[in-house]
Amino acid sequence: MAVLLLLLLCGLALWVWGSGALWFQGPAQPALRWTLLALWTVWMLGSLVAYWSSQRPAMLMACWLLSFVALTVWWQQIKPSDHRDWAADVSQHTQVQAIKGPGQRVSVSNVRNFRWRSDEDLDARWEQRSYDLSRLERVDVALSYWMGPAIAHTLVSFGFSNGEHLVFSIEIRKERGEQFDALAGFFRRYEMVLVAADERDILAVRTNVRGETVHLYQVDMPAQAMRELFMAYAQQADELIEQPRFYNTLTANCTTIVWQLARSIGAQLPLDWRLMASGYLPSYLQGFGVLAPHATLQALKQAGNITERAKAWTAMAGRSDAQASIDFSRAVRQGMPPLK
Known part of the structure; x- marks a missing residue:
């Protein structure tokens, strides 16, 4: 039970961080950002539903680890710039x-x-x-x-x-x-x-x-x-x-x-x-x-x-x-x- 609780807390943290990253660094158009956020939420919830159906925590961990790695790789590509239309x-x-x-x-x-x-x-x-x-x-x-x-x-x-x-x-x-x-x-x-x-x-x-x-x-x-x-x-x-x-x-x-x-x-x-x-x-x-x-x-x-x-x-x-x-x-x- 403790392992499951820890896994769920990690998943919640991943969902929150991923949601913020997609919202603030995603496409400028609000409709596209909402779509990405919805797809991200469906993916996270779908992984959890799949776990409850199969009772295979390794599969859930693999899905969320893959998500984390993918987000991290994308996140590292976001670089600060010195050339924008500054105030x-x-x-x-x-x-x-x-x-x-x-x-x-x-x-x-x-x-x-x-x-x-x-x-x-x-x-x-x-x-x-x-x-x-x-x-x-x-x-x-x-x-x-x-x-x-x-x-x-x-x-x-x-x-x-x-x-x-x-x-x-x-x-x-x-x-x-x-x-x-x-x-x-x-x-x-x-x-x-x-x-x-x-x-x-x-x-x-x-x-x-x-x-x-x-x-x-x-x-x-x-x-x-x-x-x-x-x-x-x-x-x-x-x-x-x-x-x-x-x-x-x-x-x-x-x-x-x-x-x-x-x-x-x-x-x-x-x-x-x-x-x-x-x-x-x-x-x-x-x-x-x-x-x-x-x-x-x-x-x-x-x-x-x-x-x-x-x-x-x-x-x-x-x-x-x-x-x-x-x-x-x-x-x-x-x-x-x-x-x-």
């Missing part, structure tokens, strides 16, 4: 290069600095910028809540002593007109992209255009670790240019990639359920003592809620110069407690 906000790759000469200056290509009026109405601007890593003085984790308290998009902002901030964000690389579907993210539906952006673009578009709630948390890190994390993002950018990669809702998303980058520079960060339920990431970080120690998590959450400050500042500001971006970053951090 404007994820159309360019980030690239970071060291600048020869004294100091620790780097050049960052394709920094996104859009002006958003809506998701469709925007002024696209990709900029070439340079930063001195020796002037890197703070790292903030931004969490943008868009689907309840458990789910948030994770961004990391690097702040420099001159007031500039650069945000790195791991995102799905949407095609033009495409929308994110968390379930589709399990089935190689989206490529991954690393976006480098001005805070006034990537934070304000979420608060002011998409109606999301954004919280900022300053992370206590040594200066050397900040620079190493910045360069870990640079390496990730290079890898995505050399070899496109699929986004995965569970294993390769906006939070788990940051966790992997932090681990790559020596941070001792164990796996935790809050890496998947990223809305609770602040409590994970607080457990390592890297948030302001003299403030409660609730106080940090309240003080770091930049949503209304971003809306108020953007409503008043009409400038588009570099100082305006610095002023925005300063304004949204008003009231956040210092680390020390």
Whole structure:
């Protein structure tokens, strides 16, 4: 009986995975996808009926093993691409290069600095910028809540002593007109992209255009670790240019990639359920003592809620110069407690 139960659970898992793969990677025409899904379901159920008729588990196992092998071979042929009709906000790759000469200056290509009026109405601007890593003085984790308290998009902002901030964000690389579907993210539906952006673009578009709630948390890190994390993002950018990669809702998303980058520079960060339920990431970080120690998590959450400050500042500001971006970053951090 136990063997039969295990076999049925394996069959159920195979049917679910196969159904998702066929639905999200099958033909574009809905009628054909429904037909494939129906045939797949009939095959799986037919194999089970044949087993009950013959009482030969070996035959059932052979049918399902053949199905698994066939799906796996087909699945391995699905490769990520760098050449599609990408949406404007994820159309360019980030690239970071060291600048020869004294100091620790780097050049960052394709920094996104859009002006958003809506998701469709925007002024696209990709900029070439340079930063001195020796002037890197703070790292903030931004969490943008868009689907309840458990789910948030994770961004990391690097702040420099001159007031500039650069945000790195791991995102799905949407095609033009495409929308994110968390379930589709399990089935190689989206490529991954690393976006480098001005805070006034990537934070304000979420608060002011998409109606999301954004919280900022300053992370206590040594200066050397900040620079190493910045360069870990640079390496990730290079890898995505050399070899496109699929986004995965569970294993390769906006939070788990940051966790992997932090681990790559020596941070001792164990796996935790809050890496998947990223809305609770602040409590994970607080457990390592890297948030302001003299403030409660609730106080940090309240003080770091930049949503209304971003809306108020953007409503008043009409400038588009570099100082305006610095002023925005300063304004949204008003009231956040210092680390020390």
